[in-house]
Amino acid sequence: MSDLHEPTTDLRGRLARAPKVVLHDHLDGGLRASTLLELADEIGHELPESTPEALAAWVQRQADSGSLAAFLEPFSHTTAVLQTPHALERVARESVLDLAADGVVVMESRFAPELSTAGGLSIEEVLDAVLAGLHAGAAEAADAGRPIRVGAIVCAMRQADRSLEAARAALSRRDAGVVGFDIAGLEIGFPATDHADAFALLRENLLPFTVHAGEAVGPESVAQALAVGASRLGHGVRVLEDVTVGGDDASARPHLGRVASYVRDRQVPLEVCPRSNTQTGTSPSIAGHQVTALRDLGFTITLSSDDRLWTGTTLTDEMVLLAEEAGWGWDDFRQVTLDALDAAFIGQDERMALLEHVVLPGWAD
Template sequence: MTATRVDAELIRRLPKAVLHDHLDGGLRPATVVELAAGIGHTLPTTDPDALAAWYYDAANSGDLVRYIATFEHTLAVMQNREGLLRVAEEYVLDLAADGVVYAEVRYAPELNTRGGLSMSEVVETVQEGLAAGMAKAAAAGTPVRVGTLLCGMRMFDRVREAADLAVVYRDAGVVGFDIAGAEDGFPPADHLAAFEHLRRESVPFTIHAGEAHGLPSIHQALQVCGAQRIGHGVRITEDIVDGKLGRLAGWVRDRRIALEMCPTSNLQTGAATSIAEHPITALKDLGFRVTLNTDNRLVSGTTMTREMTLLVEQAGWGVEDLRTVTVNALKSAFIPFDERRALIEDVVLPGYAAAL
């Protein structure tokens, strides 16, 4: 099937997998408005459509720090049990409605403790909400498997605490770990003790790298800290000249290290210049294990269907390419091999075969 015959409705029906999606960046605008009213938090606007537009406009600054600052209002409504339960449940239902069959949701528990909840209580509440969402999605005939990545904020001092929680809750829905926050100036090796602890406990982790900072960040994440995947990683292209891979780029490709790429988000933060020229296409064609992701659905005004549609319309992708990045994501998911294989063989490949 050629790209010109692929429309958004067909893409919406395709089974999808997302590895890089932040819980606090994917709320429904109407939910933010309702929860904010309940706690007396002032928003830029109380009209859901206008609020969605405010987020999108604020995020299109080309500045990662300003992009991150848009989370003030979503985090404000995620500080109590009611807010966390609702946000987590709706998170799952929205993905299911978009055709997602596997997702890894990430968030930093330390950012949800201002209302008095402990980090452990935050994790347990979010897992309860996710479970409720998965049960409802399954009952509606649109099952989705959601695993959790706990994040430590790289510019603060609770990264090891978050890593400890990833170990404690690894049999309760938590499948891995990440560090997030401002990348430039906060190298991953600052938290080496946390990553060594996770390796000793056999908990997989990814690291945000190669977005706001370049090759040294990716090198540290992989070679010093031992990350199994890279969040974003768009600047790995700095180690590729005229199609020839440098040592780091070769390491990433040859060892099938997944790159969690987020085209719309990368445009907003200035890490890429256009969808047509986003590195995901060139890296896919060079044989890298690229995956396609939303990053923050509210903040970026996007969905997996939209990300796929943009690549079809502006970068010449076809259904085969969409299938490739979906299978790539499942191959590198932080769940057991048999579960990954079942999703690929029983859900994803049949779904794409029907489209082809």
């Protein structure tokens, strides 16, 4: 942990300016509240609030309620408006601009195209609209002096049966901006191994993938994700349940079980989203979040903000929360940024160029 102690206002300013890497950002969870209102008005979809401020506050109340049903309810509204190329392209473009404004220089935007096919679009048409928006946002950000490297991660829903279709679509657009694959949705009762055919196809064609695991379910879910070949773990923090502390002997070293040992020893990156984890009950609080113990045990940590409309945070905000409530410092955030860049689904030449010319200079003391 860093020895740097400085007023939070000073640290926030430094973190806001520092180049950051986001690996876990859901497109349908990061809409601007104002955009959600406008898109809903265009199609006559009724929302629970009529101003951006009130709507954002409502979404965050739902997320903080402790009820899974309440947490999921706002997604019915974001999914309802993301059924046309216009809406998908707009939301994707704005997401890039919002992250670039927070100093993000590498972003991977994930979304489940199957959720935007209710209006008649194919998965491929959804992909094309989102990719067009991501590219437009990156060009606009670069013109504004905030260059950002953008990639798309195609998600399939764990509780559905379209993962093989989604994997094929992802492979068909890998030269157009798709950089990886994921499964999301209900973790309980829907193991990653249910989608073995999709993961086999991805492995055969060398497209990397991450898997949501270790969020709603513990080490057994992480083991399933590893078994299908996940390169990273979405959240993953409940792998800590496979670590046993020394009981009454405070000097005893923690014992890592087989799953925890595999993840740590092979440095499988964890895509940790602190604020979101407290909303879903995965973590008790920021102060008691598993990420600090995992960091101290030598796991590879990356930080993201998951569903930004739900969390009401940016990546800078997530870092400040960890600084204020869990004692993290500048050196910690520098390390997780370097680890995130190393874990990003980009080529090594581009990674090294970003490291040398953008990331390291931006995180210099």
